[in-house]
Amino acid sequence: MASQASKRVTKCPECYAPIDSRHAKTCAKCGAQLYYPRRSLFGVGILWLFFGFNAVMLYRVLRQGIEVLSSLTSISVADRIRHGAPENSAGYELINLAGSWFIGAIFIGMLVLMTRPR
Numbered sequence: 195m196a197s198q199a200s201k202r203v204t205k206c207p208e209c210y211a212p213i214d215s216r217h218a219k220t221c222a223k224c225g226a227q228l229y230y231p232r233r234s235l236f237g238v239g240i241l242w243l244f245f246g247f248n249a250v251m252l253y254r255v256l257r258q259g260i261e262v263l264s265s266l267t268s269i270s271v272a273d274r275i276r277h278g279a280p281e282n283s284a285g286y287e288l289i290n291l292a293g294s295w296f297i298g299a300i301f302i303g304m305l306v307l308m309t310r311p312r
């Protein structure tokens with residue numbers, strides 16, 4: 195099994211020259227790439243936020259979609275009086291949700307691109 199510790203390069207894989215700096219990206223002797231760029235911890239967090247946001251919004255839109263379908267078939271008068279909502283409020287809510295999903299996905303997606311590994 196490959197241990198995590200083996201990923202830390204102390205010798206150049208190309209010319210076997212010892213690597214002085216732990217943060218060196220390339221070999222000082224031959225210029226070989228020592229590791230591939232990775233996302234920062236913040237970048238990984240943003241990525242998870244992006245996935246989480248989409249999962250939550252998908253759930254909410256699906257649930258609201260069911261709400262719209264059920265409101266089309268059985269509109270509770272008591273519910274309408276309680277919420278003071280127009281007949282197709284579930285539909286508007288669904289459009290609002292989809293809109294905020296779209297805007298949020300673009301916004302967080304931009305953050306994902308900005309925190310892309312260099």
Ligand SMILES: [Zn+2]
Nearest residue numbers: 206209221224
């Ligand atoms: Zn080298």
